[in-house]
Amino acid sequence: MSLFSLASFIFEVFSQVVIREFISNGAGGFILATVFGAIVIARIVPEKRKQLRGVVVPIFIYLCFILLAIVLELNEQVSYSDYARALATAFVSVSLINLGSLMLFDVILGGLHLKVPRLLRETTVILTYIIAVLVILSSRGVNVTGLLTTSAIISAVIGLSLQDTLGNIIAGFALEIEHVIKPGDWIKVEPYVGRVKEVRWRQTVIETRNWETVLVPNSQLMKSQVMIYGQRHGQPMQTRRWIYFNIDFRYTPNEVIGYVNDSLQANPIPNVADDPKIHAILMDFKDSYCTYAVRYWLTDLAADDPTDSNVRIRIYYALKRAEIPLSIPAHSVFVTELNNKREIRKHEQLMEQRLSAIRNVELLHSMTETELKELVEHLRYAPFARSEVITRQGAEAHWLYIITKGEVAVKVSVASMNGNGSSKSLAVEKEVSRLKAGDFFGEMSLMTGEPRAATVVALEEVECYRLDKEAFQSILTERPEIVKDISRIIARRRVELESVKKGLDKEAGKEQVEQTQVRILKSIKDLFGL
Incomplete structure (x- = not known):
């Protein structure tokens, strides 16, 4: 074949493709519509761009078979040309079905926020493939009825050999339908x-x-x-968790449960539901101890162990503050030689340690060494975990805290203003200061009986000593003159706190110190009966 003859043949084939297939038969419009649909899907659902290969690749194969069919027709190979066209129709059907699947399930239903299960989607596509194949075979003169009869026999044989696989597929359908x-x-x-x-x-x-x-x-x-x-009808997803701990019989259940509940419910714990509330219960009596459990409802089911750990930390510090030790197994025996000298030495060391902690406390500067030694007998050890609320603004409590280790944040709830100029009380919590070892807080509630003026939160593991009203009663009764110094210190600290809450300048705050001291002095005398 000469070069001219080959060029003529190629031109004739190209003319047949362009004129008959793409213009007369409408294939060109189909291809353009398919390309347009693919572009729309790529723009609306960009994460499905990889799946568009199932639309584009079959179109390319379709073009190849159409070209092959035309070449065969030009060479008068009509029977083979029919087979090529049948295959071209099959691949164009695949492209259409894949495009329709993306348009229906991702663009239309996805736009309506309706998520179709993957198994249902794949089943729909496969059934559509089967129907398309049957239609193509029927249009080519194939006896579909006979084919289906033969397929049923083959399917029965395959079903017997693949019982487990078919069982899994049927079970998958059941799971999707029942949901x-x-x-x-x-x-x-x-x-x-x-x-x-x-x-x-x-x-x-x-x-x-x-x-x-x-x-x-x-x-x-x-x-x-x-x-x-974590599933209950009409309820949020959460599941109950149990944390167990043991306390010996020296401590009453009401005492143990009360201390633990107060600590756990004082402020939120991450991933613990607000309703039902976290709480402790008595579970069982053992040979030498009681078994308790803290029950809480976990909201993030993936964070079970970290949340259990946070709850255990709260329990540990709550019991530590209450001076309630975790039980020791009954079979453990500790033998220690006790005598009076050893006990006296241990007590003296403890008292000296406590004296060192309170000697530099500004509120107690006017007290003598003897009076300080009397106070330390009333000190109670009070540790707190990180993020735990030590005191809460507005609460009623008659304790003074002296920090010996760690750092705390002092926060007050400050009224905010809305657009109309009216105030919303307790709308914004503001950190006003931080306190470290050697500092103290809670003096106003202790000496006057007023509610807490601020919330104090532990920024790390904190160790404190706690003093109650009874510790001061005898000292102030014997030496009422020191009340004036104490009231002056409390007044100054109270005015500083109020200045932050109300946004007052230092000069305005100084003018209020004397007035506040008079009021506080009277409150102290009334509370202690002086």
Whole structure:
């Protein structure tokens, strides 16, 4: 064949493709419509761009088979040309079905925020493929009825050999229809606990807390007992957790439960539900101790161990402040030689340690060494965990805290102004100062009986000594003249705090110190009966 003849043949083939296929038969319009639909999907749902290959690649194969069919027709190979066109029709059907699937499930239903299960989507596409194949075969003169009869026999043979696989697929359909287990659910299928990632044809994918992926056959989910965590009709997703601890019989249950509940409910713990409230209960009596449990409802089911740890820390510090030790197993025996000299030495060391802690406290500067020694007998050790609220603004309490370790933040609730100029009380919490070892707080409530003027929060592990009203009673009764010095210090600190809350300048604050001191002095005398 000469070069001229080859060029003529190529031109004739190209003319046939352009004129007959793309203009007369409307294939060109179809291709343009498909390309336009792919562009729309790529713009609206960009994360589905990779799936557009299922639309574009079949179109390219379709063009190849059409070109092959034309070449065969020009060479008078009509029967082979029909086969090529049938294959071209099959691939164009694949492209149309994939494009329709993306448009329906991702663009239309996705725009309506309706999420179709993956298994249902794939089933719809496969059924559409089967229908398209049957239509193409029927249009080519194939006896579809006979084919279906033969396929039924073959399907029965395949079904017998693939019973487990078919069982998993049918179970997958049942799970999708009932919608009992869905992606995002936390389930327990012995021995695994994890979050459902997706439900596939043969198996359900579960991601565990240990960063493992477990594939559970769908038939096993249908046959086994499955526990779904955190689900109750009409309620938020949360699940109950238990934290156990033991206290010996020297301490009453009401005392233990009261201290623990006060600490746990004082301020929120991350991932712990507000309702029902976290609380402690008495669970059992053992040989030498009582078993208690703290029950709480976990809102983030993935954070079980970290939240358990935070709750245990709260329990530990609450018991430490109450001077209630965790029980020691009954079989543990400690033998210590006790004598009077040793006990006296230990007591003297403890008193000296406490004296060192309070000697530099400004509020107590007017007291003598003897009076300070009398005070230290009333000191109570009070540790706090990080982020724990030590005192809360507005609460009634008659304790003075002296910090020996750590740092705390002093916060006050300040009234804010709205657009109309009216105030909203306690709208904004503002940090006004930080206190460290050697500082003290709570003196106003202790000496006057007034509610707490600020909220104090531990910024780290904090150790304090706590003094109550009875510790001052005898000292102030014997030497009432020191009340004046104490009232002056309290007045100055109170005015400084009020200046921050109300935004007063220092000069205006100084003018209020004397007036405040007179009022505080009277309150102290009334409270202590002086």
